[in-house]
Amino acid sequence: MAKTIKFRLDGTAVEALEGETVLEAAERAGLRIPHYCWHKALGNPGNCRMCVVEVEGAPKPQAACRLPAKEGLVVRSASPASRRAQSAALELHLVDHPLDCPVCDQAGECGLQDYYMDIGRYPSAMREDKAHAAKRVPVGPHIMLDQERCILCTRCARFVSQVSKSHELGIFGRGHNEAVALVPGRVLDNPYSGCLADVCPVGALTDRDFRFQVRVWYLDGADSVCPGCSRGCGIRVHTSTRRPWHNKGRRLARLKPRFTEVNGHWICDEGRYGYADFDTDRLGKVMRLKDPSAELGWDVVCDEVAVAIRQGMLKDPAGLAVVASGGLSNEDWRAFRSLFVDALKLERFLFAPEPDQVGEQDELLRRRDKVPNLEGGKAAGFGTQIKSLDWDGLAGEIESGKVWGLYVVDRDPVKVWGERGRALAEGLSLLVCQGPRKGLTGGLAHYRLPATDWLEEAGSFTNFQGQVQTYLPALKPLGAARPDWDIFSALEKAVNG
Ligand code: SF4
Numbered sequence: 001m002a003k004t005i006k007f008r009l010d011g012t013a014v015e016a017l018e019g020e021t022v023l024e025a026a027e028r029a030g031l032r033i034p035h036y037c038w039h040k041a042l043g044n045p046g047n048c049r050m051c052v053v054e055v056e057g058a059p060k061p062q063a064a065c066r067l068p069a070k071e072g073l074v075v076r077s078a079s080p081a082s083r084r085a086q087s088a089a090l091e092l093h094l095v096d097h098p099l100d101c102p103v104c105d106q107a108g109e110c111g112l113q114d115y116y117m118d119i120g121r122y123p124s125a126m127r128e129d130k131a132h133a134a135k136r137v138p139v140g141p142h143i144m145l146d147q148e149r150c151i152l153c154t155r156c157a158r159f160v161s162q163v164s165k166s167h168e169l170g171i172f173g174r175g176h177n178e179a180v181a182l183v184p185g186r187v188l189d190n191p192y193s194g195c196l197a198d199v200c201p202v203g204a205l206t207d208r209d210f211r212f213q214v215r216v217w218y219l220d221g222a223d224s225v226c227p228g229c230s231r232g233c234g235i236r237v238h239t240s241t242r243r244p245w246h247n248k249g250r251r252l253a254r255l256k257p258r259f260t261e262v263n264g265h266w267i268c269d270e271g272r273y274g275y276a277d278f279d280t281d282r283l284g285k286v287m288r289l290k291d292p293s294a295e296l297g298w299d300v301v302c303d304e305v306a307v308a309i310r311q312g313m314l315k316d317p318a319g320l321a322v323v324a325s326g327g328l329s330n331e332d333w334r335a336f337r338s339l340f341v342d343a344l345k346l347e348r349f350l351f352a353p354e355p356d357q358v359g360e361q362d363e364l365l366r367r368r369d370k371v372p373n374l375e376g377g378k379a380a381g382f383g384t385q386i387k388s389l390d391w392d393g394l395a396g397e398i399e400s401g402k403v404w405g406l407y408v409v410d411r412d413p414v415k416v417w418g419e420r421g422r423a424l425a426e427g428l429s430l431l432v433c434q435g436p437r438k439g440l441t442g443g444l445a446h447y448r449l450p451a452t453d454w455l456e457e458a459g460s461f462t463n464f465q466g467q468v469q470t471y472l473p474a475l476k477p478l479g480a481a482r483p484d485w486d487i488f489s490a491l492e493k494a495v496n497g
């Protein structure tokens with residue numbers, strides 16, 4: 001067990017682990033000491049001097065990020081002497097900073113603004129012109145650089161050298177000419193490049209997808225889990241619903257990493273930017289193909305689907321197939337089992353991962369299988385049935401009449417089958433499309449059952465390591481949509497009734 005060291009910070013007793021600095025121990029204890037260059041995952045170069053603190057018995061202020069915690073140390077981070085030193089460091093950072101907060105996209109979550117209000121508030125002594133540098137430099141597909149706003153903390157350069165190991169950015173020049181810039185001939189285009197907007201404490205590196213869409217103080221947030229692959233990274237979901245004229249009317253504004261043991265401080269760009277079409281092609285209304293304009297209630301449709309399933313199964317119990325997505329939550333999987341296995345005694349299930357759900361894998365976070373919860377399916381007893389889906393085999397069985405009915409959950413087989421899709425769908429006696437999006441299958445289904453997407457419900461995923469993680473609703477369901485588990489339960493009631 002690691003040895004613990006006790007010291008006092010601003011009158012509070014703090015316990016540090018052996019080898020920790022004063023700043024690390026303070027952060028772990030939930031006590032804030034100002035800092036820019038230190039980042040828990042990127043080390044402490046000690047160059048910004050914002051963390052200077054008064055230490056009893058020491059002749060000069062010390063940088064808390066470089067100061068090892070020692071037994072009995074008495075540290076003051078908010079004393080007049082500490083505040084003077086921190087304020088002086090801040091003033092130096094602002095010597096060439098453009099102070100363009102009203103038009104800066106970082107406003108509201110900027111380290112410079114926060115510390116100026118907390119510990120700065122000095123009348124500026126600067127009379128000379130500020131040095132100017134490049135603004136609005138699109139350094140990669142996701143990140144915009146503003147060199148004037150940079151405070152040279154080097155977090156970005158450390159990220160591309162230590163985390164993404166892609167080495168596209170560096171700090172070049174000296175004195176007034178020192179600036180963060182691309183390595184000549186390179187583009188900031190690594191699979192984790194969006195994290196640069198998170199690590200930059202000021203508005204020098206901003207997210208091209210999010211910038212100028214909505215001011216951060218209009219955002220709402222909820223803790224969630226990324227459904228982009230089987231890693232299940234922790235995310236914070238930011239939504240914009242109070243001002244629909246912002247963010248091009250999109251309810252989902254951005255996804256940010258949320259620290260968990262699973263993903264540390266990072267998420268990949270695929271997960272971060274995979275939400276662009278979140279509100280596109282959504283199902284919000286319960287619908288019957290032969291009567292699309294009718295206002296139907298869930299009870300009516302569940303009864304009709306239950307009768308259609310029962311009648312078909314009386315003739316051919318093996319002819320109903322279910323195609324489901326590995327995106328179902330643990331709660332969905334349990335209700336799915338209860339309906340299709342326990343109540344209907346079905347045996348034909350077809351689950352992903354499919355060709356469009358398999359992608360790149362690396363040693364940091366990204367996993368090859370791009371579905372979040374096949375492990376949940378295995379835990380619900382479908383382990384042996386989760387294998388690559390044989391779409392051609394299924395098409396052949398529909399054409400030969402072996403399969404008369406298809407219940408599709410959050411997949412789009414008509415799209416997968418391409419030119420054959422329409423004829424195959426029209427050859428079925430029953431096609432049910434349940435999910436958040438219509439797709440091509442929804443346009444041809446006898447019944448459309450609108451389901452919530454993961455951001456509109458509470459639930460949990462089990463990742464490839466077996467870790468169960470819960471997510472919270474960030475948005476209201478659209479129209480009549482309800483969670484998949486709730487639809488399965490309503491249908492089970494109708495089937496049993
Ligand atoms: Fe630090 Fe941002 Fe400048 Fe990089 S761009 S050195 S992260 S302030």
Ligand code: FES
Nearest residue numbers: 035037048049065
């Ligand atoms: Fe300590 Fe930058 S955080 S010097």
